[in-house]
Amino acid sequence: MSEGEDHAGLSEGEEAANEEGQEENMSEKEEQIEPCPLTKEILIPGLSLLCRTGNGLAHAFVKLELKDRRLTDIALVSSFVHLRFLDVSSNHLSDLSPLVALTQLLWLKGDGNMVAGFRGQPLGQLIYLQWLSLALNRLRDLEGLEGFALESLNLIGNGIQRVSGLLYHHLTNLVTLELRGNKLETTDGIYLPNLRRLYLAQNTIKRLEGLGKLERLTTLHLRDNQLETLDGISPNMKSLQYLNIRGNLVSSQRALRSLVGVSRTLRALVLAENPLVETEDYRLCVLSRLPLLERLDKEPISPEEKSEAQEKLREFKDEAAVEAEEY
Numbered sequence: 030m031s032e033g034e035d036h037a038g039l040s041e042g043e044e045a046a047n048e049e050g051q052e053e054n055m056s057e058k059e060e061q062i063e064p065c066p067l068t069k070e071i072l073i074p075g076l077s078l079l080c081r082t083g084n085g086l087a088h089a090f091v092k093l094e095l096k097d098r099r100l101t102d103i104a105l106v107s108s109f110v111h112l113r114f115l116d117v118s119s120n121h122l123s124d125l126s127p128l129v130a131l132t133q134l135l136w137l138k139g140d141g142n143m144v145a146g147f148r149g150q151p152l153g154q155l156i157y158l159q160w161l162s163l164a165l166n167r168l169r170d171l172e173g174l175e176g177f178a179l180e181s182l183n184l185i186g187n188g189i190q191r192v193s194g195l196l197y198h199h200l201t202n203l204v205t206l207e208l209r210g211n212k213l214e215t216t217d218g219i220y221l222p223n224l225r226r227l228y229l230a231q232n233t234i235k236r237l238e239g240l241g242k243l244e245r246l247t248t249l250h251l252r253d254n255q256l257e258t259l260d261g262i263s264p265n266m267k268s269l270q271y272l273n274i275r276g277n278l279v280s281s282q283r284a285l286r287s288l289v290g291v292s293r294t295l296r297a298l299v300l301a302e303n304p305l306v307e308t309e310d311y312r313l314c315v316l317s318r319l320p321l322l323e324r325l326d327k328e329p330i331s332p333e334e335k336s337e338a339q340e341k342l343r344e345f346k347d348e349a350a351v352e353a354e355e356y
Contacts, residue, residue, distance in 0.1 A: 062121050066102035071095070072109075082111055083133075091133075095120070103127050117142070118162075125150045133157060140164040140183075148173035153199065163187070164207075175199035186210040192218035208232070209250075216240055216261070229254070230273070237261025244268065252276050252299070264290030273299040280304035282311075285318050297324040310341070317342040 078092035089111035095103070097119040106112070107130035115131070118140040125144065128134065129151035137158060144150070144166040152158065153175035161176065162183035169187070172194035176182075180202050189211040197220050204225040213229065217238035224243055230252040237256065240249075241263030248271045256277040262269075269291045282305065288295065298319065300306055306326070308314070315325055316338030323330055 062101065063099075064101050065099045065121070067095070067098075067100055067105040069105070071098055071100075072105060076109075078114070080111075080113075106131070125152070128152075129154050131155065136160045138162045139166070142166050144168065146173065147171065147175075152176055153196075159202075171195055177202065179203050181205040181207075183207040184211070188212055190214070192216075195220065197221060219243070225268075241265035247271065249273070259284045259287035262287045262291060266291050267294065269294050271295075271297045274303065275299045276302040278303065280308075282308055282314050285315060289318055292319045292321060295319055295322060298322060299326055301326045313338050313341050 072093070072095070075094045076090035076092070077094070078090060079088050080091045081087070082089050090109075091111055092114040093106070093109065093112055094116045095106075096116050100117065100120040100122060102124075103117060103122060104127045106115070107127040110130055111133060112131050113133050114136045115128070115134060116138040118138050120142055122139065123143040123145060125139065126149070128137070132155065134155050135157055137155075137160070140162055141164070144163055146168065150173070152161065153173075155176070157178050158176055159178050160181045161179060164183050164185040164187070166184075166187055168184060168189055170189060171184075171192055173196070174182075174194075175196040177199055179200060182203060182205065185207055186209070189208060190213065192208075192213070195218065200221055201223060203221050204223055205228075206219070206221065206224060206226070207228045209228050210231045213232040213234055215234060215236045215238050216229065217236070219227065219239060220242045222242070222245070224246055226248040227243070227246060228248075228250040230250050232254055234251065234254040234256060237251075237259065238261055240246075240261055242265070244265055245268050246266055247268050249266075249269060250271075250273045252273050253276040256274060256279060258281075259274065259279065262272070272288075272291075272295060279300065280303070284305065288298070298315065300315070305311065312325060312334060316322060316330060316334055320335070320338065320342070
């Protein structure tokens, strides 16, 4: 997902119906699942990308695609130790332990399976794994998640309610974290020192907490949550360039004060579909506090707007000075 990308959200009714439908489909899916272990007949056609092995004296296939095969067991994959790219999405897998033998794995896609947790999974032992996607599984938390080389992690559409138990010292290379469409109510717990891009749209986030520890974060996406203020946007977020708060409940211009601490780096801000945008002189009020902003609600800032905003800022300062003298 690009930094500027916006995703349309579901209404509350649609979202509730969608969740109920997912639960019903999940129950039906469990009842209908029949054991289907991976066989050579299924596996061999999915092999591709012939490359030299580590010693340079032999060749092996390093890519395997097993998408949508109704698999419940992938034990056979452990024999293919040279694999670097593996797609096992849209199956019925809950156990990824056979992957422990794939010590050269770089890329793993396991979307649309039945993985319920990270504990007991072998991901921490895959020391070269850089890209991992487990969207649309059954994860409820991130307990036990680790990956020394992991750079990108996609956990869209699980049921994650909190971020806790992260082994931060085992995730030092993680730069992109995608948690859209979960059940988070707070941002607390995401203490990842090198994180650059954080996507949290379509949760139920009411509080921004712990963000001050994300000093290298450049992109923060919070569309379609339940934020009423922007308290928690910290001056310690020294690299923040793109912030999307679209579709929240921010109504007061006072909330803009929380953005002053990141005004030197922030270049793009999305506040559309908040009550705030209906207030008088909305764009000018934003620009007077964020003079270096280049885009607001996807619209470029014109030179005329910048000049007008500077004039408004001078008025604010004059009014503040008068009030101080009177006091």
